Amino acid sequence: MNYHQLLHQTIIAAVKAGKEILEVYDTKFDVEYKDDKSPLTLADKKASDKIISELKQFDIPVLSEEGVHDSFEKRNTWSKLWIVDPLDGTKEFVKRNGEFTVNIALVEDNTPTLGVIYSPVFKDLYFAAKGIGSFKIDREHFTPLIKSIEDVNLEALLTAAQQLPIISNRTNYVVVASRSHMSTETHERIEALKLQHKEVEIVTTGSSIKMCWVAEGIADEYPRFGPTMEWDTAAGQAILQEAKASLIDFETNAPMKYNRENLLNNWFIAKR
Secondary structure, eight states: OOHHHHHHHHHHHHHHHHHHHHHHHTSOOOOEEOTTSOEEOHHHHHHHHHHHHHHGGGOOOEEETTSOOOOHHHHTTOSEEEEEEEEEOHHHHHHTOSOOEEEEEEEETTEEEEEEEEOTTTOOEEEEETTTEEEEEOHHHHHHHHTTGGGSOHHHHHHHOEESSOOOOOOSEEEEEESSOOOHHHHHHHHHHHHHSSOEEEEEEOTTHHHHHHHHTSOSEEEEOSOOBHHHHHHHHHHHHHTTOEEEETTTTEEOOOSOSSOBOOOEEEEO
């Protein structure tokens, strides 16, 4: 696998999907609701179509939240696949608070080996690939590159990036939690952590940025004791792993596996 080429094209796909999302974000968009009561907008659909179109050159099958989901019998024959959440944090999109992302992961033999997470509003880009490392380009350095993203090679992106984790000298223990999905069990986990650590700080945000903050070193852990799907976590797990952090399945006590028959994740803890 040429991870340099794959990573470069995945970044281009994420940025182009972000552009599609912002075009809808700036309008009076309609909101539909799926069977599970989760919201769906035109932005989800347009971003999904754009990502699939940008990645089709690699002839790798795609499992997208907004696409048709092939049967497990068919998926089980795939040694590699893209797992895509074209708009992670649709609730935050509908609230217009900017806390949503584009998530794209490459999964090989049930393990994420490449991940890109892009925030279209805040212009932060996180990306990682096996053997290359885990990186962040903040908005100050990424905004000038967005318009000409197809002409910016991976080496230029790596030059503009900081490798993760970014070491800080803070002494407090930071837990990042979901803005829209805080469960009783998560509260209990936080209370238990307060007994272990002198100073525990709680920060909240939407979407997969929580995993990125753990990878970056802004937070020490992100406990998620509630429902998520494979496309919510695959890209974040790739970024965590390459930043020497982890995403551990609460049931197996091992790194989360992907392209399972049941696409609903177990509870997990992302931790550094």
